[in-house]
Amino acid sequence: xxxxxxxxxxxxxxxxxxxxxxxxxxxxxxxxxxxxxxxxxxxxxxxxxxxxxxxxxxxxxxxxxxxxxxxxxxxxxxxxxxxxxxxxxxxxxxxxxxxxxxxxxxxxxxxxxxxxxxxxxxxxxxxxxxxxxxxxxxxxxxxxxxxxxxxxxxxxxxxxxxxxxxxxxxxxxxxxxxxxxxxxxxxxxxxxxxxxxxxxxxxxxxxxxxxxxxxxxxxxxxxxxxxxxxxxxxxxxxxxxxxxxxxxxxxxxxxx
Amino acid sequence: xxxxxxxxxxxxxxxxxxxxxxxxxxxxxxxxxxxxxxxxxxxxxxxxxxxxxxxxxxxxxxxxxxxxxxxxxxxxxxxxxxxxxxxxxxxxxxxxxxxxxxxxxxxxxxxxxxxxxxxxxxxxxxxxxxxxxxxxxxxxxxxxxxxxxxxxxxxxxxxxxxxxxxxxxxxxxxxxxxxxxxxxxxxxxxxxxxxxxxxxxxxxxxxxxxxxxxxxxxxxxxxxxxxxxxxxxxxxxxxxxxxxxxxxxxxxxxxx
Numbered sequence: 001x002x003x004x005x006x007x008x009x010x011x012x013x014x015x016x017x018x019x020x021x022x023x024x025x026x027x028x029x030x031x032x033x034x035x036x037x038x039x040x041x042x043x044x045x046x047x048x049x050x051x052x053x054x055x056x057x058x059x060x061x062x063x064x065x066x067x068x069x070x071x072x073x074x075x076x077x078x079x080x081x082x083x084x085x086x087x088x089x090x091x092x093x094x095x096x097x098x099x100x101x102x103x104x105x106x107x108x109x110x111x112x113x114x115x116x117x118x119x120x121x122x123x124x125x126x127x128x129x130x131x132x133x134x135x136x137x138x139x140x141x142x143x144x145x146x147x148x149x150x151x152x153x154x155x156x157x158x159x160x161x162x163x164x165x166x167x168x169x170x171x172x173x174x175x176x177x178x179x180x181x182x183x184x185x186x187x188x189x190x191x192x193x194x195x196x197x198x199x200x201x202x203x204x205x206x207x208x209x210x211x212x213x214x215x216x217x218x219x220x221x222x223x224x225x226x227x228x229x230x231x232x233x234x235x236x237x238x239x240x241x242x243x244x245x246x247x248x249x250x251x252x253x254x255x256x
Numbered sequence: 257x258x259x260x261x262x263x264x265x266x267x268x269x270x271x272x273x274x275x276x277x278x279x280x281x282x283x284x285x286x287x288x289x290x291x292x293x294x295x296x297x298x299x300x301x302x303x304x305x306x307x308x309x310x311x312x313x314x315x316x317x318x319x320x321x322x323x324x325x326x327x328x329x330x331x332x333x334x335x336x337x338x339x340x341x342x343x344x345x346x347x348x349x350x351x352x353x354x355x356x357x358x359x360x361x362x363x364x365x366x367x368x369x370x371x372x373x374x375x376x377x378x379x380x381x382x383x384x385x386x387x388x389x390x391x392x393x394x395x396x397x398x399x400x401x402x403x404x405x406x407x408x409x410x411x412x413x414x415x416x417x418x419x420x421x422x423x424x425x426x427x428x429x430x431x432x433x434x435x436x437x438x439x440x441x442x443x444x445x446x447x448x449x450x451x452x453x454x455x456x457x458x459x460x461x462x463x464x465x466x467x468x469x470x471x472x473x474x475x476x477x478x479x480x481x482x483x484x485x486x487x488x489x490x491x492x493x494x495x496x497x498x499x500x501x502x503x504x505x506x507x508x509x510x511x512x
Contacts, residue, residue, distance in 0.1 A: 112368075112390070116390050119389065119390075123389075129385060129387075129399075129401060130387065131385075131386065131387010131388055131389060131399060131401075132387055132388040132389065132390070133375065133379075133387060133388065134368070134372050134375075134388070143385075143387060145385060145387075149405060149407055150407050151405055151406050151407050151408070152407070152408045152409070153408070153425065153426065153429060156425060161418075161421065161422045161425060162417075162418055162422060165417065166417045166418060169409065169412060169417060170409065173409060
């Protein structure tokens with residue numbers, strides 16, 4: 001089990017390392033989810049964001065707004081108000097862009113089948129841009145990603161291009177997305193708890209905190225099918241992203 | 257090789273099926289790329305979009321703009337003009353949203369290592385949201401996805417919320433993104449040709465169209481490292497998405 005030993009060692013190293021991010025800590029809304037995943041033998045998280053609204057004073061002569069070397073005028077992991085955005089915009093001297101970025105989570109997995117389980121939960125919770133990456137030395141990573149976002153240019157060379165009514169509307173939309181993002185993240189957490197319970201791949205410490213018993217493998221599989229499918233159909237409407245079953249008829253929706 | 261036989265059968269069925277998408281055909285800009293991939297034994301494409309600008313008359317009391325059951329006021333797979341958007345907006349009676357959606361491609365792969373090769377090419381070409389999905393019966397899919405987009409509300413209940421100057425600026429940004437998207441897609445195509453040449457996993461028909469010989473395995477590997485790494489560093493600047501090597505120090509950039 002040299003592979004598992006190496007995974008455990010990487011997990012220990014990663015989780016004992018100081019959080020070098022600018023924020024320096026896991027976002028409050030997903031602390032419990034991140035802790036739950038890290039208590040499981042099969043996984044450890046390498047990065048996360050609960051979802052945020054940002055206002056970056058970028059340069060649009062480049063293709064994308066770079067986060068490096070350009071001022072961040074606003075970063076909010078909770079709902080924000082029109083006045084927060086207007087105040088932040090007063091500091092803009094470049095091309096300010098307001099973004100809503102949904103929940104994102106990167107999890108290193110012990111083996112491919114663990115990543116597949118996590119991926120299935122993510123897809124069934126509505127995170128349709130999720131995917132597995134297998135890196136050097138077979139390191140397996142699962143990224144939980146949503147299809148949703150918002151990216152709106154608001155100023156050019158420091159000059160505001162929209163009025164207050166528009167900013168009010170935009171903040172309302174961003175806050176709606178924040179609400180839905182929270183619901184979806186909570187659904188992912190509860191689906192993951194059900195799925196891991198079904199698979200019985202937690203540590204004892206986690207098992208003890210659960211109310212339901214660990215089933216026999218066959219019953220676990222059956223239960224998992226029931227537990228993991230917890231997304232309402234409308235939230236899985238065909239997009240430019242496939243459904244998990246790769247039905248070519250669904251794929252053709254791509255050119256709707 | 258029952259697994260490979262089943263893959264070949266699915267490929268034949270999928271490629272012989274009529275394109276049921278609304279558009280009914282592969283986008284002109286990626287016809288050659290899609291043909292190249294489908295000429296390769298190891299892959300077949302199941303859906304694609306070269307990148308597009310859309311204007312959808314949605315409803316924002318829902319979380320996301322649904323494409324089903326709401327009018328599409330504009331769909332352009334090439335650069336568009338301010339007047340195209342203004343004319344389309346005159347038909348809006350709901351909450352119109354302008355989107356730029358970059359190149360996306362879904363490829364079913366014969367086996368996991370083929371998906372890993374494709375994934376590596378995608379990441380190194382700048383498509384950092386790409387990922388592998390392993391579905392029922394072990395069907396392996398690779399999705400090529402970009403981190404880039406634009407999503408801008410423009411009208412509410414049919415009332416325009418921004419002025420012409422703003423729309424002009426927005427169209428300029430969308431067209432810049434379209435240009436960069438094209439460059440990135442072309443880079444993916446050329447990196448893929450190099451990588452497959454290195455791996456020597458084409459059909460004879462494709463090999464014959466190549467100028468370089470097929471190397472020995474070791475030399476192919478060496479050549480591949482040189483060929484596949486074809487992204488300029490600034491285009492791989494840390495985002496909310498990991499680099500392929502899963503360096504935890506990179507992950508911490510997530511909370512920049």
